[in-house]
Structures are given as C-alpha cells and as structure tokens.
Amino acid sequence: MRTLHQGWTLTGAEHSGVPATVPGCVHTDLLAAGLIDDPFLDRNEERLSWIGRTPWTYQTVFDWADAGDEHVDLVCAGLDTVATVLVNGVEAGRTANMHRTYRFPVKEMLREGANTLEVRFDSAYAYAEARRDELGERPGAYPEPYQFIRKMACNFGWDWGPTLVTAGIWRAIGLESWSGVRLAEVLPTAGADGEVEVRFSVEGGAAAGGAAPGEGAAPGGGAVGGAAPGGGATSGGGATSGGGAVGGAAPGGGAAAGGGAASVEVVADVAGVQGCVRLAAGETQGVIRLRVQDPELWWPRGHGEPRLYELTVRAGDHVWSGRIGFRDVRLDREAFRLSVNGEPVFVKGFNWIPDDCFPARTTPETLRERMGQAIGAGANLLRVWGGGVYESDAFYDLADELGIMVWQDFPFACAAYPEEEPFAGEVEAEARDNVARLMRHPSLVIWCGNNENIEGYWHWNWKKQLRGRTWGGGFYHGLLPRVAAELDPARPYWPGSPYSGTPDRDPNDPQRGTIHIWTVWNAQDYTHYAAYTPRFVAEFGFQGPPAYATLRRASSDRPLTPDSSPQKAIGGQDKLLRGLGDHLPRPETFDDWHYLTQLNQARAMAFGVERFRALMPYCMGTIVWQLNDCWPVTSWAAVDGDGREKPLWYGMRRAYAPRILTFQDTELVAVNDTAQPWEGELAITRMSVRGETLAKESMSVRIEPRAVLGVEPAIGDLREGELLVAELDGARALRMAAEDPDMGYPEAAxxxxxxxxxxxxxxxxxxxxxxxxxxxxxxxxxxxxxxxxxxxxxxxxxxxxxxxxxxxxxxxxxxxxxxxxxxxxxxxxxxxx
Missing domain, CATH: 2.60.40 (Immunoglobulin-like)
Structure with missing residues (x-):
C-alpha cells in the first residue's frame, strides 16, 4: 500500500492550515504548532473541551499516475470518528466508527498529477448527543455521551483519565492499487495437533457471485460451529465439516462481485507444508487445510516457549502473511479456568488501558517497554479493557512473541448501550473487522463482550432508568457471540466481566465465573480481600500517586502537594488517606504522603494477590487493575504515565513470582506455580523487633507442581513486638504481631x-x-x-x-x-x- 502520510494540514475553529501529522489527532497537531498548552500539565486539560465540540478538516495533496491497475482503493485503517472523505471534491465515503477499517474504491475520482484528499470530521459530541436525543438517554458511569458513538470511551474522561475528546486520522491511510484478484479476508485457525484451517474470501478476478455449495463455503454463508446456549461460543470447538462460512464482508470492504471468468488458484504455506484450492468462476470463498507434523507449540509465559510459524496465502499476485502459533485454548465455564494445550494456567495478569490518551503516539517501542514491564512484574496475561480500543497489530505481534496471553474485551464499558440502528450495524461491522484481523494471534485466548455493563444492569439501578429501552444485552448475548462463533469458533467467548455464566445469575457471584472487587478501594480496608473466596478476579485495585519525577515534570506547583497530581476518582484523596488505616503512620508532609500512600498501594495489592493465589486451584486467576497510565495521574497503575515503575510494580513482582511464601492469617502457604516440585527445608523463626531469636522450627517440605501447601507454625503465637520469619529456598514471608505503628520498632540504623x-x-x-x-x-x-x-x-x-x-x-x-x-x-x- 502507498501511504499518504505527508503534507497534511488541519483547519478548524479560528485555526487554518495548521501543519498536521498523520497518523495523529487534532490535540497533538495543535500542541505541536504551539496553539494549545500541553493537556497533560497542570490543569490545562480543563480548558480544552472546545476541541471535541469543533468540526475539523484534514487536507493533503498528492501526485498520482495511472499505472494501469484495475482497482485503486483508499484504505483508511482508523478514522476518529465521524468523517466525510472526499477525493478531488467528490465524496468517497462516510464513517462513524473509530474501531473499523474502511476501504473506498476511488480510481474513477483520481486524475493524473495533483490530487486533493480531504477528511472532514464532525464534532464527536454533536454526533453522540444527536443520537442520544433520537434514541433516549441511557445510564452510564459518567455524565458524558460515550455510549452513543463507536469511539474510545475513555476519551470522554474516566476515574483515571482526562476528558480529551479527539478527532483525526489515527491509523494508517493510503492507496492500494491492484488487478486481477485480491484476498479480501484470511481466517486462519491452528490447533495443537498441527492442523491448520485457512478460510478465505477473494474479490476481483473470478469473483462474480456466491460460492457453489460444497466448494469451500457453506451454503448460504451459515455460521461455523453454533453458539452455545446463553450466547457463548463453545470453548475449544472447531469448524464444522465442509469448511464453514467465512462470513459477510463489512461495508466498504469484503468480497465484491464482478471481474472475469477465469478460475483462481489460492495457495497456503506454513512450515514447508503447502496446500491449494482452485476457485471456479463465480466462487469467492474457500478453505485450505494443512497438517504440520509434530509442531512446536505456542505456550504462555511460565509454561513453555511461545513458538511461532509464518503462514503465507497467495491468490494471483496478492500475498497475505502473518505469524501463527499451534495451540489449543479451552475455558471451563463453571470454574472459569483457562487451559492452554490441555494445561490449566493460573492467570497472573494486569488490565491494560490505552497507553496514551492520543493512541497514535504509542509506538511499537513503547509497547515493547510496557510489555517488558508486565513480564518483569511476573505477568502472563494482559486484559485489553473495554473502554479503550482494539489495539494495534504491533501489540498482538509482541504478545505472540513474548508469550503474553491477551484477554480482549469488545469496546463497551460502564454504560447502557443502544442496540438500535445505526449502532447495531456498526457493532457487527467492527466485530467482523477485528475478529478477522486478530484471530490469527495465538496470544489471544478469550473474547469478552464488555466491561461491567451486565453488572450495571443488575446493580446500578439501570432497569428503572431504562424504562424498557435497550441496554446492550442483545450485543453481549447475541450478536457478538454469533460473530465470534462464525469467524473464530476455536476461541472461547465470555459475555462480559464480571459475569457468572448465565444471564439469570448475579454477575458478581464469586462462586462462578469472574468477579470485580471494588469494595476494598471504595469502602473497606484492604484486609477485606481475605473475605472473598472467588473463582477468578478480573479486576481489583488500589490507588497510589505517580513517581516523584513524573509529578515534578507535570506540575508547576512549588512546593508539590497531594493535589499537584490529578485525582479523577470521586473522593480519591480521602480514600487514599483512609486506606492507610492502622497499617502505617499518618503522613505529616507531602514527602511522607507520597511514600506512605505508594507503599500502602503496594501492600494492598500484594495482600489481595497472595490471598487469591493461596486459593489455587479453586481460584485460577487475578488481573490487577491496572498496569499502565495514559497521562500523569494518581491512579491504580503499577507503571505511571511517564513509564516509571511505582512501588506497586515491585510489590507485584514479589506477589507474582513463580514460587512464593505467604502468611494467610496464622497459616503459612507455599505456592508453587512451576512445572517442577518445590522441595527443601522450610525454616520458621520467631524473633523480636530487636533481632533476638525467640524460637525456631524447621521441616522438610515438598510442594507439587502447580500446587499449594499450607502449614500451621507450631511457634506462631506471637506476643507484642514479635514477628515470624519463614524461609524456603530463597523465598521469604513475614508476619508481624501488630500493624507497623504498634510494633515498637527501634529507630532505623x-x-x-x-x-x-x-x-x-x-x-x-x-x-x-x-x-x-x-x-x-x-x-x-x-x-x-x-x-x-x-x-x-x-x-x-x-x-x-x-x-x-x-x-x-x-x-x-x-x-x-x-x-x-x-x-x-x-x-x-x-x-x-
């Protein structure tokens, strides 16, 4: 594809001809031109709401010469959001979805020499508010209309993010010229047995109508592998015999009718194994099946190597290529236990939000750094949270390479969403687009319908406010599982998080499915995590401020105060202080506040993670809220908005270590999340805070692979000013007789x-x-x-x-x-x- 990323200008409000960077957005262009202050500094964000309420136009001029290609398409990988695209003043198409790729045929609009490309963006606010007025209000967590537009929801502000409503060409844009035949869609599935199924569709050339029955596509284009009762795709299911359907093309792309009468040969190759299918005139879809003998499997971190293979598919002169991995993933729906290649995996994860409020600024190098930080903290999974975006190809490529599992939310979060048009069509088109784009990645282990919307319908008084209006349930229990089952049947789908397995059950039931725990941050001491015995905790978190250097860079306050860092959570500053409880001294200065609240964040999350890991295998996963930040802010993140690791990150590195010792009340629990037994001499010492040894015991222990062992110390009756020290093979756990302010520690020397x-x-x-x-x-x-x-x-x-x-x-x-x-x-x- 020939990219068209040069020579752009931006016009809107009183600004005209501003140099623009593509990919990018209005905010970053205005910032680069010195026309706005940095929205990440001080309180500048609050003065920039006008940008999201303003129409903006991007324009460039490019040269083009007709090289004789039959087709020239303008391919827009990401337009944010409500756009009209014009080539030489002629409308090529319109968009209303940030999450889709659009393809517009433009050859008849082009001319030899200079050509003008213009993208006019309407105000996202104006569009969303108009849809809200038409369809009726829907409840949400924030007083913003984010559920009425298919756009990154957290652009409209969140309890950790600024309100910076963007517009712009946020992903690649360019011209693709082609003749003959083009691969419109390639849907590869690879299993641990070495079987590769490549479903594909073509356009141009021989494409002149529907596929003949029995020749690749199922009659009528039916779904592959039906949806399970209640909406979920059957986990681990394969394609039905006969190949199954590739699925309808999204508007603006897909398989177009037309072309000549000649047959087309499509060839697929992986690991030196090749297969081909010849499509007769009129056929647009087919299936190629390959078998690789004894493939090296793709494994997640901590379970093996993430082996990858290059798959290529050719149709005429058009070549599609991508890396795949041989692996199976299954979901035990009752216990919510993920298994890869037949091996249950305890999920040690982080929630992932967009790494920048302006996603075009997130580079592959930044993604590699963040994933390295996730790995460094012991994680094996990232959950791409539903208030953001489907991430870039580079994100999933890195996850494949590094062995990081990906949980992918569809982008719906914390609101009731309308199911009427134009949203139903947009949701289906974006789902088809992104399921097809991402399904080749072995790192992607689960599709999830939404974040907290089913919980909102149950527990946030939505039913009364809705008065019978749609709220998104038809998406999560119907449309999305249908698309996932049709296009990607071998990967599990889960309707939402939290969710307990069926629509008639409380979605936050800890005995089944996934739960989110926010009672601790909102109301309870962090020791309340011990009151939960969950199957899988997909969200829980505790706040702390960013690193000192991040605060110093982002604030002009002299001196710094706790309020120098943005705090978007309701009552957040009070909750930070209340959360110290009896655990730590009360801060007297900013420096004390900064150290003690960061320390308390690390302690709170380590307490929760260790509690849930000690419940293995009943509990089989924790996903901490959150890994990263999108700007410098006081939040739940382990890595702050400038990419600096907070003390929480170091606490998670210990709590997520493959082998840990942890005191759970008076019991000492050894957790072994490795493939080898953990054997050695366990030593337990009771000592005073002055360092005197008061009693000791030791025992030989063996903790089986992927197992836990509990021990009740015989010397565990602690008195005032005493502590227990447990040690095994380099691992250590401490248990204090009281909270730190009451321990009577000597002054540090x-x-x-x-x-x-x-x-x-x-x-x-x-x-x-x-x-x-x-x-x-x-x-x-x-x-x-x-x-x-x-x-x-x-x-x-x-x-x-x-x-x-x-x-x-x-x-x-x-x-x-x-x-x-x-x-x-x-x-x-x-x-x-």
Missing amino acids: YTTEVEAVDGGVRLRVTARTILRELAVFPDRLDPDARIDDQLVTLLPGESTTFHIQTPRSLTPAALTTYPVLRCVNEPRPGPAA
Whole structure:
C-alpha cells in the first residue's frame, strides 16, 4: 500500500492550515504548532473541551499516475470518528466508527498529477448527543455521551483519565492499487495437533457471485460451529465439516462481485507444508487445510516457549502473511479456568488501558517497554479493557512473541448501550473487522463482550432508568457471540466481566465465573480481600500517586502537594488517606504522603494477590487493575504515565513470582506455580523487633507442581513486638504481631556504601536494626534514574544491594538520606532536612 502520510494540514475553529501529522489527532497537531498548552500539565486539560465540540478538516495533496491497475482503493485503517472523505471534491465515503477499517474504491475520482484528499470530521459530541436525543438517554458511569458513538470511551474522561475528546486520522491511510484478484479476508485457525484451517474470501478476478455449495463455503454463508446456549461460543470447538462460512464482508470492504471468468488458484504455506484450492468462476470463498507434523507449540509465559510459524496465502499476485502459533485454548465455564494445550494456567495478569490518551503516539517501542514491564512484574496475561480500543497489530505481534496471553474485551464499558440502528450495524461491522484481523494471534485466548455493563444492569439501578429501552444485552448475548462463533469458533467467548455464566445469575457471584472487587478501594480496608473466596478476579485495585519525577515534570506547583497530581476518582484523596488505616503512620508532609500512600498501594495489592493465589486451584486467576497510565495521574497503575515503575510494580513482582511464601492469617502457604516440585527445608523463626531469636522450627517440605501447601507454625503465637520469619529456598514471608505503628520498632540504623559502576551506581545498605520497607527513590535526584528493587525489609545484620541506572554522578549523602532513602521506622528529619 502507498501511504499518504505527508503534507497534511488541519483547519478548524479560528485555526487554518495548521501543519498536521498523520497518523495523529487534532490535540497533538495543535500542541505541536504551539496553539494549545500541553493537556497533560497542570490543569490545562480543563480548558480544552472546545476541541471535541469543533468540526475539523484534514487536507493533503498528492501526485498520482495511472499505472494501469484495475482497482485503486483508499484504505483508511482508523478514522476518529465521524468523517466525510472526499477525493478531488467528490465524496468517497462516510464513517462513524473509530474501531473499523474502511476501504473506498476511488480510481474513477483520481486524475493524473495533483490530487486533493480531504477528511472532514464532525464534532464527536454533536454526533453522540444527536443520537442520544433520537434514541433516549441511557445510564452510564459518567455524565458524558460515550455510549452513543463507536469511539474510545475513555476519551470522554474516566476515574483515571482526562476528558480529551479527539478527532483525526489515527491509523494508517493510503492507496492500494491492484488487478486481477485480491484476498479480501484470511481466517486462519491452528490447533495443537498441527492442523491448520485457512478460510478465505477473494474479490476481483473470478469473483462474480456466491460460492457453489460444497466448494469451500457453506451454503448460504451459515455460521461455523453454533453458539452455545446463553450466547457463548463453545470453548475449544472447531469448524464444522465442509469448511464453514467465512462470513459477510463489512461495508466498504469484503468480497465484491464482478471481474472475469477465469478460475483462481489460492495457495497456503506454513512450515514447508503447502496446500491449494482452485476457485471456479463465480466462487469467492474457500478453505485450505494443512497438517504440520509434530509442531512446536505456542505456550504462555511460565509454561513453555511461545513458538511461532509464518503462514503465507497467495491468490494471483496478492500475498497475505502473518505469524501463527499451534495451540489449543479451552475455558471451563463453571470454574472459569483457562487451559492452554490441555494445561490449566493460573492467570497472573494486569488490565491494560490505552497507553496514551492520543493512541497514535504509542509506538511499537513503547509497547515493547510496557510489555517488558508486565513480564518483569511476573505477568502472563494482559486484559485489553473495554473502554479503550482494539489495539494495534504491533501489540498482538509482541504478545505472540513474548508469550503474553491477551484477554480482549469488545469496546463497551460502564454504560447502557443502544442496540438500535445505526449502532447495531456498526457493532457487527467492527466485530467482523477485528475478529478477522486478530484471530490469527495465538496470544489471544478469550473474547469478552464488555466491561461491567451486565453488572450495571443488575446493580446500578439501570432497569428503572431504562424504562424498557435497550441496554446492550442483545450485543453481549447475541450478536457478538454469533460473530465470534462464525469467524473464530476455536476461541472461547465470555459475555462480559464480571459475569457468572448465565444471564439469570448475579454477575458478581464469586462462586462462578469472574468477579470485580471494588469494595476494598471504595469502602473497606484492604484486609477485606481475605473475605472473598472467588473463582477468578478480573479486576481489583488500589490507588497510589505517580513517581516523584513524573509529578515534578507535570506540575508547576512549588512546593508539590497531594493535589499537584490529578485525582479523577470521586473522593480519591480521602480514600487514599483512609486506606492507610492502622497499617502505617499518618503522613505529616507531602514527602511522607507520597511514600506512605505508594507503599500502602503496594501492600494492598500484594495482600489481595497472595490471598487469591493461596486459593489455587479453586481460584485460577487475578488481573490487577491496572498496569499502565495514559497521562500523569494518581491512579491504580503499577507503571505511571511517564513509564516509571511505582512501588506497586515491585510489590507485584514479589506477589507474582513463580514460587512464593505467604502468611494467610496464622497459616503459612507455599505456592508453587512451576512445572517442577518445590522441595527443601522450610525454616520458621520467631524473633523480636530487636533481632533476638525467640524460637525456631524447621521441616522438610515438598510442594507439587502447580500446587499449594499450607502449614500451621507450631511457634506462631506471637506476643507484642514479635514477628515470624519463614524461609524456603530463597523465598521469604513475614508476619508481624501488630500493624507497623504498634510494633515498637527501634529507630532505623544502618550503614551504606555507594560505588560508581558502569551505567550507574551500586548502593549497599546494611541494617543495624530492622529496616521496615526500605525504599530508595533516585528519580528525586535524576529523573532518568531507575532502580532494580524497592520495599525491602531487612532484619538486623542483613544487607541488600540496589543497582541504580543513571548517567549522572549522584551525591552519596543525598542518595542515602531522607527523602530519597526511606523506611517505615526511619528517624524523623530535623528542621534542616
């Protein structure tokens, strides 16, 4: 495809001829031109709502010469959102869906030499509000009309995100010229047995009508593998005999009638195995089946290597290629247990939101960094949350390569959605478009119909407000599972999250399906996680502020305060302080607030994750809310809006480690999420906070693969000022007799050694007393500094070494004192500090 990404200008409001970047959006173009302040700094976001209420026009001029191709299509991979596309002043098409790819035939509109391409964007607000007025109000979590337009919902603001309603050409745009035949759609399925089924459709050339019965496509284009009762596609199901249908083409694309009478040969090749089908004149669809002997399987992280194979499909001069993986995925619907290649997988996941409010700025390099951070924290799954977008091809390619499973929500979140036209047609078209685009990826393990909409219908007083109007149930229980079953029958579909398996059951029932736990953040102490015995927790989280360097960059406040960081959650600042409970001292300064609320976030989530992992195999998954942020904000993220790891990230790295020890009340639980037995001598010591050993016990233990073992320590009756230390093969767990403020810790005393090394600094800390939750924040001295560990509790006499990456020479005195080096039992700084 010849991209058309150069020479664009932007016009709207009082601005004309502004240089524009494509792919991009209005906000980033106005920012680059110096016409608006950075919406991510201070409170600038609040002054930019006019952008989303303004029509905007993008225009470019390009040269074109007729090379004799039969067809020239304008391919728009992403238009945000309500657009009219004109070529040389002639309308080529209209769009109203950010989530779709559009293909417009434009050869008759082009002329030799200079050509003008214009994309006129209507106001997203105007469109959404007009649809709302026509169809009637629908309830939602926020007073914005995001459910009335097929657009990234969180553009309209969320409890972690700004209200920045975008417009623009946000994905690639260009001309595709072709003759003869073109592969309109390729739908590959590969199983762990080496079977590859490639369903395809063509346009042009021999395409002149429907496929003949028995020659590839099922008569009438019926669905492959029917939908399960209640709407879900049967997990692990394959295509019905005879090939099954490829499915109808989305408007603006798909298989067009017309062309010549010659037959067309379509060839598929993977791992040196080749197959072909010859379509007779008039046929547009077919199936090629291949078998690879003894393929190396694709496995998720922690279970094996993510082996990939290149698949190519050729029709005439047109070649489609993509990597596939041989694997099976099944879902036990009652227990909500995912199995890959027959092996149950405990999901250690993070929820994923758009990594930038302006998604065109998210590069493959950024995605690799974020996925590396997810892997570094021990994750094996990312849930692409339903208030965002279907992510880029680069996202899923990386997940395939790195062995990260992907849970893909369809983009519906926290609102009642209308099911009338034009939405029903748009939803089906976008679902077909994206299921077809993404189904080749072995990392994609489940389709999910929505985020929290079924729960909203049950528990958020929607029924009374709706007064019988549609709310989206027909999408989640009907349209979406039908499309998934037709196009992608070998992958499980789940109607929503939370969801308990059938439409007549409370969707947040912990005994079945998935639950979301927000009682802790909203009302309860984090120890309330222990009151839950769930099957699978798909969302739970606790807030903390971003890194100091991120706050310092994004705020002009002098000095910084807790309010220097945007807080979008209702009552969020009060909940942060209330959440400290009796666990930690009350903060007296901003620096205390920053350290203690970050520490409390890490503790809260580690407590929850360890609780649910200790319930394995009854509970088989946790997906923490959330991995990333889209701007600098106080939120639930482990990685802040500038890409810096918060203390939560380090806490998750411990809680998601393959093998952990964890105290659950008085019981010590060993969790072994590896393929090998965990054997060794378990040592348990009762000691005082001064470091005296009071009692010890040890025992030989064996924890079977993918299993847990509980032990009740015989010396576990703790008195005031005592703690238990459990150790096995390098793993450690601590249990304190009381919360930290009541433990009577001695004032922290320690020695330090600072050494310059290649690429940074090595800091060794030796404890003379207990050091509770030792943390070092080098970004206070160098915004580019990164540290390899945080929140380390040292017992008297123990040492730890921190490795700090930094190009600067850091002053040892500053690196080893308040407010850079912190611990819970630190001495209070004097007036000079």
